[in-house]
Amino acid sequence: MTAVQPKPTSVGETFDSLSPATDEVVGTYPVHSAEDVRAAVDSARAAAEWWDGLGYAGRADRLRQWKGVITRRLPQLCQVVRDETGKPIADAQLESVLAIEHIAWAGKHARKILGKQRRSAGLLMSNQAATVEYRPLGVVGVIGPWNYPVFTPLGSIVYALAAGNAVVFKPSEYTPGVGKWLVDAFAEIVPEHPVLQLVTGFGETGAALVGAGVDKIAFTGSTATGKKIMAAAAQTLTPVVIEAGGKDPVLVDADADLDAAADATVWGAFSNSGQTCIGVERVYVHERVHDEFVAKVVEKSRDIRAGSDEDAQYGPVTMPSQLAVIRRHIADAIERGGRAVIGGVDSVGDRYAQPTVLVDVPEDSEAVREETFGPTVTIAKVRDMDEAVDKANATRYGLGSTVFSKSRGVELANRLRTGMTAINAPLSFAGIASLPFGGVGDSGFGRIHGPEGLREFARSKAVARQRFTAPLTLTSFDRKESTDALVAKLITIMHGKR
Template identity: 75%
Template sequence: MTTVQAKPETFDSLNPATGEVVGSHPIHRAEDVQAAVERARSAAEWWAELGFAGRAERLQRWKGAVTRRAAQLADVVHVETGKPHADAMLEIILAIDHTAWAAKNAPKVLGPSRRSSGLLMANQAATVEYQPLGVVGVIGPWNYPVFTPMGSIAYALAAGNAVVYKPSEYTPGVGRWLVDSFAEAVPEHPVFQLITGFGDTGAALCRAGVDKIAFTGSAGTGKKIMAACAETLTPVLIEAGGKDALLVDADADLDGAAEAAVWGGISNAGQTCVAIERVYVHENVYDEFVAKVVAITRGVRPGFDDEANIGPITMPSQLDVIRRHITDALARGGRAVVGGADSVGERYVQPTVLVDVPEDAEAVREETFGPTLTIAKVRDMDEAVEKANDSKYGLGGSVFSRARGMELARRLRAGMVSINSVISFTGVPSLPFGGVGDSGFGRIHGPEGLREFGRAKAITRQRFRAPLTLTTFARTKKVDAQVAKLITLLHGKRR
């Protein structure tokens, strides 16, 4: 009697602009996820044994394939997120640059490096190196389905790990494309695998015995990820949301600041974790700045055609959040100088600029994740910093000031700040990316991002026998006295 295997359940990926089905993908169950992790475990051994040079060669091969086929990948991003094709290309270009940086710099950052042994252990040569963790699970977002997860995927691969990737249920086709293109470049073993599905699939990945989870998404989901990982003491890297602020000083380039505010807050329909959602402007330039923002914002048009500036809201449930924030702001005395309560449609949200919004309004306190800006007048930059920092989030931020940019940037409670630009830190591969508070912890990108996916290993090697040997039961009282005298000479001086 022949046993018929049941077909796996599937779900559809939809174009958020049209509602059309883009593709169908399996809903992977816990046993499917476990099998993928087990395959990754043996693949990780092979991948690690390739060494930095072998992995770099293959990552460069993959990077080249992605570069040559970037327009094709952008098409997939475009139909699954609704964002303009040009914006999809931009995030792909950034991901390519980051992949190249990670592959090139992994040996220098993670390879053996000498450390000072100190006087007491002068006979020891001390080194530290970062060894691969093994298998890394990556749970990615839908808003930047290439650039954001690649900040974990490429860096984890460069560090010598295998990766099991669970993309958002809104962008599984992008994940499929990335994994398939990697398999073409690296066909030998399943070093980079895909699992698809909903929250249960992600939870299964957390419990499947991976050596680390890198998650990007909301703070609420991040807490669930941490709770699931706590069951097996699986370490996590959490990149959650933000409520980023832009500070505009009295001496700022107002044209540049206004352009930055609009692009930083409204590009990608505001669906950016480091989007500018709050703007604090010095009272001396407030009116002029608002007028410039209004003029620019009125020229931003949502749509799915080639001329549209922004796309639809990718996750339909976010429409209710955006509508609630705008309505609450207006009910509390805020004014809409562009857009308003009727800006939220069935798929699209018209850009909305709000002024006179109280600091306790939802539009100021909670992440909106839509094409909205609140602009507030402040008496000086001290007040601006105080209000910007009065948030449970602490991801990114921006400062426009000719004289005080660095000072103000350092005072912002945020993991990253751009001066006289917005979101520029994302385009610098050598800079770490991450936040504090409800914005998460841990870092992707840069040397810090590579080290997140390695295990620090300290090694000492005795170079010669020390005149004062401390690690022996044959140590005498005379040796103890000599050591005590030495420590006193080194560290006991009165200041």
């Protein structure tokens, strides 16, 4: 029996969160109305002023304490993640540990990145002292996904909080319990004001958050939904940061470490049941090592299995409707002449999708062009890395990518049209808190993580302060013709050289 999508148990009141492995009800949560959401945003407005008033040191201390609570209760959090997503405890721990690292980094570096900085005023304005600092936006709305319900939303929440904003968080309807756990833990450390609030429900609740007067929306999810959010936010000129889907490639050069590349491909394609926006979906391999590489991937894939038992490497497909997409992409690839060297259409069940490795798949097939978001991967032979780059870039997506090459890694990475690239290791950019995370094209825009992530949730404030009266008064109707002539002469000397 296939799990059904959560629905309100009483229309307009509550809904159940279900285990995708068993259909067991693991929690019941409110369906917050537009009025509820607006009330949350209104209360967050006052909370934001108080939170900003703590200053960088005060906020860093609270974030440090929150990090400590999450760390000490890590097994409890991981169990909630497993209950709602079905993923193994070890995978839940991995995403939580990475999130903890981001909390630590954002709190520690916010002052340095966002605090007041001096700027050069230039020769003509040398009587001015120029500074810039980054002020919080106010209230940020975060709409999170279900596939990594700790790591991904905290990539926005933490950086927004460190920048001085209050946050209203709407988790996926598939993982409301994870969202509640995180917000409750924060409230223990920040009991004075509702700096981080939770609203739960379905798409209507998310839409209400977009229109509730927040100062920015951070969304992670599908490209189609991201476009709808942008259209709605445009009505009020509410800025957005969109982290959408991906069709991430791996390039394997002739001199690559094939064992490492095969291991990265298998893990990147199948971990979390392939439900990873930066997961491996396409591989382009130099013709000289293609057959050997495929053999290694096949060998490493044989013992990978989906299930709910402790020996399974990954869990069920969390969103039941995705099973049909995975099945369709595999079928289309095979009908077009592709071959499944591992798995195939029959590997997709009513809860779990076992690994599928496809070769000889045409580049215009759905399995190559569209995001599958399941435990499948296509492997294609290319004559050289120029062809690999061309094919890797021939997509409307541009999120993550990986290159395996001993001699040309940096060169190839720089040629890929993606927001992030890992060289000789899988998805390593996601674990480095100082690096920005985000994509181009249909993968979205804006950045979370790193200095760019802090600035994403702040507005720049420029200040020019006159230190002394300038010998040349330029901004006055009383200025003399001789002043204009002198300015023209000076600017010619400074900038008129051929």
